[in-house]
Amino acid sequence: MDCNILIERVVARIRSTGARKLSYAGRLTLVNSVLNTLHNYWGSIFLIPKAVVRRIEAICRSYFWDGGSEYQRAPLIAWDRVCCRKEEGGLGVIKAENxxxxxxxxxxxxxxxxxxxxxxxxxxxxxxxxxxxxxxxxxxxxxxxxxxxxxxxxxxxxxxxxxxxxxxxxxxxxxxxxxxxxGGHPSVGWYKDVWDAWCVPKHSIICWLIKQEALNTREKLFRLQISDSNQYSIDPRCMGLSLLQQRVCRMTLAAFWYCVWIERNAWRMDNCLKCPQRVVQEIRRLVYARIRVKTAGAVKMQDRIWLQKLDLIV
Incomplete structure (x- = not known):
């Protein structure tokens, strides 16, 4: 009973309208930087009762997946997996009990x-x-x-x-x-592709879910006969590209999967679907804006020519 105030403080942080409207990436940041720090002072003095710690973890898990303090459905990915380091295929969320x-x-x-x-x-x-x-x-x-x-x-x-x-x-x-x-877990080969610093964070989260096969995007495209294979493998490092070109490829791929996910949800929820040309324009806009931010105009001539051919730089 003495520790219940910790639970109340965690719940109070996620009840605001702004907290509920955050994307996966925003909610991940809030879980790591706010929710998982509220108990740090008490937790450095004595062992917080397990029931309280596990309740805090349950609230963090529910908020990350659904934006609220209660989540009735099974999560897309086990919380222990989410708490692994990013290099090991997780999201690096702190496990409160440990x-x-x-x-x-x-x-x-x-x-x-x-x-x-x-x-x-x-x-x-x-x-x-x-x-x-x-x-x-x-x-x-x-x-x-x-x-x-x-x-x-x-x-x-x-x-x-x-x-x-x-x-x-x-x-x-x-x-x-x-x-x-x-404990240690084996590193995943796709870590750098998904978590490249040039990728928009909310795009990276969707790519992470796809890599965990939580969204089943490849399988759905295959079943709909849009793709001739349910396997996906693109590694820019094998294409003879410069470092900047590799990062642009990763960023574009992340933006593509994010937009596909958005359109799929729009079709399922609202029976509304954009034409492919508009989706391509949206991907181009996202990539163009990100390149402007990350390069700040300092681009090698070889890379500038490559970007101009793709109409991604002025």
Missing amino acids: WNITSVGKLVNWLYTNADRLWVQWVHHIYLKDQDWHNYVPPADSNWNWRNICKVKGLISSGYVNNHWIHDPKGYNIKSGYGLLQ
Whole structure:
């Protein structure tokens, strides 16, 4: 009950009209920069009850997929996958429970390193009493918060050798502890194509969903006999293009898939569909505007000629 105020604050942030109207990319930014930071202060002092942490994660998950605090349908992609790093095929969303554990891990590290802090001296006097911290087991009747700190020690102890944190030469930090709990996953080959800095973020999210086969766009085109294959593979790096040309290809492809997704939704919801020429014009406008922003006029002659042939630069 004492921690329910955290849930109320998270819900209050997403009830505004502006928050509900954000795109996937906007909602992702809000989840990472606002919703997942509201509990950081409390989470650095003690383990927040699991029911509260999981409720916060459920609200973040519902808001990202649907823009509200409640989501009745199954999400397009499992939340554990969303919480993986972008290089590993996820979106890099912070998993609140693991972040809470590694934040409390700083207290555990103080005891491993015998830091010069009053709290460490108090713990040695009251609880440890010359016992080895690595093998210490708390009494059953000890303080609730102290038992949780010892529980965190058990979760991150594999990262210590001879009382030294081995995952970062500078010593323990929340980032390396979080990486230990999250574990490693194989990198995906399409990471750079989807998350290229030139791509519009909301376009990249749609491409990410397509790569996860959550939108099934290729399969639908194949079933409608619009495409002769349900497989898609275009890698600009294999086409002998310069770096700028590769990025323009990635950006154009991302804009294309985004516009296809928009038109598909318009047809399903409103029975309204633009003619192909207007869709092409919209893609060209998006790409042209992005090139203007990213190049600021500084383009090599070879690339300028290439862009002029595509009518993408003045």
